[in-house]
Amino acid sequence: MTTRRKFLTTAALGAAATPLAAPAIAQSTIKWRMQTYAGAALAAHVAKPAIDMFNKIAGDRMQIELFNADEIVPTGELFRAMQSGTIDAVQSDDDSMASPTQVAAFGGYFPLALRYSLDVPVLFHRYGLDEIWKEEYAKVGVQHVSAGSWDPCNFATKEPVNSLADLNGKRIFTFPTAGRFLSQFGVVPVTLPWEDIEVALQTGELDGVAWSGITEDYTVGWADVTNYFVTNPISGAWIGHFFANQERWNELPEDLQTLFKVCCDQSHYYRQYWYWGGEAYLRVNGDKMKLSSIPDSEWAQVEAAAEKFWDEIASESETKAKVVKIFKTYNADMRRAGPPYRYGDQT
Template sequence: MTNNTDDTSKMSPSERILATRRKFLASAGLAAPAALATPAIVRAQAPIRWRLQTYAGPSLGEHVIKRQVDAFNAAANGEMEIELYYADQLVPTSELFRALQNGTLDAIQSDEATMAAPVDISVFGGYFPFASRFSPDVGAMFMYYGLDEIWKEAYADIENVTYLSTGAWDPLHIFTVNKPIRSLADLNGLRVFGVPTAGRFLSRYGLIPVTVPWDDVEVALRTGDLDGVAWCGFTEMYAMGWADICKYALANSITGAWFGSYYVNTQSWEKVPPHLQQLYRSTIDQSHYYRLIWYWGGEAKLRVEGEKMELTEIPSQEWAQVVKDAQSFWDEVAQESPRAARVVEIFKKYASDMEKAGYPYR
């Protein structure tokens, strides 16, 4: 007789999916950092201490940043320690950039649009409508098409902030509490919490973007102050518990992945020795990889097997108008600065190349 200590028979479909992914990531060595064996060294000075704040709350932060910080702290062997803070714990998310620049924070994880970074590419951070179809698109555009150079160039103009890296998060969908979306007309008047650029685009269909502190979203959904969220994909809805409140999920995706980035205070960064700088960059890459699996695997399975939300869809003919409108939105944004125009040209070039490449790219 076998003793099954990992019985999933009594779990709901979504609970089984999440448990399976946790088990896979643990077996792959991704679920939690392992301490690295290093020789004991007597140190003559105190360790470097950093404060890092993420845009994410605790339940989401466990997946998008905590593993990276834990891995770094373990591997730094006492030479450096990062204290992690979640959304709004030290400063409001809207003030993340200012707090980083003035040294209140040593490092942050966010996107430009959410934290109102004073760079002329801020509109592209987070969710830029239809900039990507799949999460690997983000890394490909940064590595092969020149977005990384443009981001570095933009932050070189900003005093005391250094940009390090951008990765992909989840796709953007609209989730609603009581009002199903089955046509563009159903967007009219919906009060939705979301990221700035996507909200700006969707407002042309009557959607009303609403900004509240991250910790207040659940209460606002329950009290009816919010009709829904346009802030994430299915994986985050389940992870954060918002899927327990929202009854409907719009299957049409506004874009394929969130552009999320890592930044450091320049003075703090320059005090870190090269080997620890490299360690920090390496754990960022580790975080990018973990998230790619966590989101990519979770999104599909939760759409198919998740039982908490009913999927709705805007008909393809209507949705084609949204895609067409996005092109005019791109051209509108391109007029904002020469650098913005260069980003839009990369989006267009990349989309064209992917269409020509065909399956499995498009």
């Protein structure tokens, strides 16, 4: 009978003569699943080009399957799903995905903190936010890959909004922190799955949205079911990110990590001009929404309330206070720099 010792000896001799094939895992393609906050029409701009680029370059070494909003888990569960490994990577803001970190309130639209989309990369790469975000997510087992800016945040409504009083009682789909801030002006924040928003506007369940700029209103179909675009911005840009499960990230060779970062940065670059140009073009040439505005004298009340809101958030933790201090320093610098950084509000 063949003993275990004899079998192992024979196998070893055979291996010397004929090398064994590499283990199947070494030959297989690395596969990730990534979910974006965006529905299909929007994801075609904010997520798909970057993932398509990555897959084309990575080839059979690695492929990322992209899922749109709520396809695997609801947006509010994205963080937990990524942390547990159900999803390997996520594109979202901190606020929408219910991040448990101290920086969650600043993702999405932090009220009136930003004027232009270019403010976001400058804050992250010259004023220290990137380091804070990476430290916060390292604490919870998630790799913060890259931050970038999206569009500004404006109201799109079924009825005209020409004063703060017109906001009172309006049921608005918006981000958690933005909703918390806007509720003091009578706004009723409503949370619904992203794909349900258009129908909710048609049925009257919603009176409007404060989730994007005019580019997205046209892209995703909300311009077809709202009538007015309010030009006063709640924030000049959305802060969004690419994230990855830390274990999955650590398993990648360095060149694939670098490739993923480069594709994320390309995505941020594309959005810079897509949104910046789109916002202006559609205000001037769009034929689906009329423009309405709250007078500057009234909107000044919102701006003043935002400063108090910042202090309220800063009082909640040392990390939040650090971020708010950076926002204040940055905005003061921009005002002192004057045009083209800031117009009409130099101190």
